[in-house]
Amino acid sequence: MKKFRHGLHLFADLGVTSFQNLEKSIRSNHISCLRYRSGSRELSIQDGEARKVLVLCDSAGIPCLIEDDVALAIRQGAQGVHLNSVAPPLATVRNTLGTRKIIGVSVRDAREAAQAAAFGADYLHWIGTPSASHAPDTPSVLPENIAEAKRYRSIPVVVPCLFERQSADDLLQKGADALFFSLEALPETVTALDFAELALLFNRHNPYPRGSVLTVAGSDSGAGAGIQGDLKTITLLGGYASTVISCLTAQNTLGVLSVHQPSAAFFSEQLNAVLSDVPVDVIKTGMLHSEEIVETFSETLENYGKKLLVVDPVMTAKSGWQLLGDKALTALANLLLPSCYLITPNIPEAEKLTGLSIDNEGGMVESAYALRKRGARNVLIKGGHLGGDTAVDILLEGSKVHRFAAPKVSHGNTHGTGCTYASAIAALLAQGEILPTAVSHGKEFLTTAIIHARPMGSGHGPLNHFQAAQEFHRCRGVIFSDWHPFPGER
Template structure:
């Protein structure tokens, strides 16, 4: 369950979060259903300039029923007659598409009226005219229509100081540029193709709506870690919860296995009974609104199956899978039969998979000796169903450690100087948990990975020789330096 409403003023705001506008494409209703089913959409605006009134009435009824089913506000664009016929929750007007006073008289005081604006003067006039919210833009160039008035996040920030009603930022907004307009004071962001043209409209809606968590007070966002317990405290559940908490989110946990472990290695593993693992996950997801799930050690095939079943049942889309297979000393943490479950069921359910090179080799059957091999493995994992893949390059020997992110279209590299130390216990767990935490706090994926990479590099740099083997990284000092930077 995602936090959709941002309350800046201490009183209820009726327009906030992800504001989805319909397109003219085929299969509109199924695409809108998937987007609304994500729980990420707060308002739907039906905009249709092509169909006849009868066709718009029929399609509008279908969309209205979806909004009722998913408890989303239904807004009609520029057509008062259609808004009245559909008993819509509101009407959105362009600058030359109707009289707000006449719309208010016809719709009554409980319906929403929004007005598109392109300047400070238009915005203040709309507020004076009694609008419940304004659309402001275009913030970025857009393909949906020719942009006459291009604005900027800076202009929106100036507008925010003068306007008391909610502001919906409009125009060319997507996952990777929305943060600037949210930070500038937008209560909502309006999107079309960023959701409805996506391969998975539900996932795209979830990604964008999660960005509004950046406006919350700490702890911002919630992360459930499903992993094994490390009695030595350097990796597993312990490293995950340290990371989640120190970086400012709320952490919950479900333990897949207990390990007897210290800096020298693992001496014993006791897998959680599958039914009890299921009970832990149910206890959390049935009560606590979790934004991101992070998966680490799974141990047994039965537990891997349970996790896959629960992710499916609760429709968790934001899943970071760290395919842990062995401890630092080489002890297996994943039974051979569980690898098949990982590949067939958990990789396709994952938003991001974060294998190191040996793990990527085990998952794909490839041999990786350089960055080209890392890219090939990332493509293979994407074809296996992972939405995004981050192959970590720490097992190569270069002086610079480069991790490679693949999103299905292109590669992004994240590099940092190698820190020469043996105290690297828990680096994989920490990186995946930091990414999950950054996502839960409203960072888009590229930024979430970059910030996590910086955090882990600092944690390794500040690591201390605790114990007689591979010591843990230093989460505390890394978080303190990151907060100060």
């Protein structure tokens, strides 16, 4: 049954690129649709090549559309075709393929869009360049182009895009339904993590609850931090949370009484149980406790596709109990830093990881660059431990330094702030927000949860996740009665 796929659409010409290169991109598990052109004019070679490509796409669960070759699509049973002009009579192509096959059409202006829509196109590929810096004679994808194309029976619109998150986000906000990339034009530096980062942007199309986060952390019996704090945060922000428990703590608002670590084998079984079955968009880690757990986590992740990894390097409890030994810290720095999408240390944690002394915002920026040199893709240094009335956080995102500030709240009910902040960012990334927005909104959620925290117990009380979530969603026009089950679940 035909169905248009939101997401990343990839074009491959096997006369230009290799099958191995195509296979690597498809295996990244983040492509929604492949448009394929044969690299040969000989029918026997075309057929053999197409069979290999169709098997590859079928194993990845994505449709394969044959570019400009209806006959080849029919011979090999492809899911449809893409036509690079409206020149072939579309009514004839539709009659030939039937109603169950996908037909996409490239269009250059409103007239062609109307013509393609009238004769049964399933989506429109608006021809243009992804940047205004291209030659002036070349058309550009502008907001009015997308809006004009979408006038026609609400047909989905696919647009070409730079392989860059901000560019992709801009086009999605303007109404694009899918983004198109040519495999041979992709930079050599593109990785599976780049595909994962862009693919997540499309989760914003889904109804709540949306975005799936796996949290790997310790259990807090007082429920202010750890797995319990993560579950509250992710769920109340409108995501789905699965869990893997690294260790169990007996603790309350006064402090940690004892810690029990399950075996590494059982920890690995939990990871495999979730990752082999539950769709996961983002993985967030908290307390990992031991070198053995860190090593097991790193080894197990290698068996699964690349996912965004948010590392909260929890080292010490609010009460001062040491939660990460020196060997575990070394393992975390060597094994997780090079593979993480974002690391979120506070100032004492950043000082331990870098060996630098941090006493101002300049020191925070310096430590962020030091952590990036050790492999972290993005770094968020939390500045709540600095003096003053303002809590300033520094995000190093690529070559950009972002500053996030909020007034400090002077009461002791702040148990679980680090866990809440990191899991909020993870939840928002999984829902399709770009990183600076996820950090900004995550800090807003955290600050509200601190402001509304109420005393509980005799020590450091927990945050008020519930009221923070209510205010967060109300400000965005989301009410709980608007939420729906996952697609297909009724």
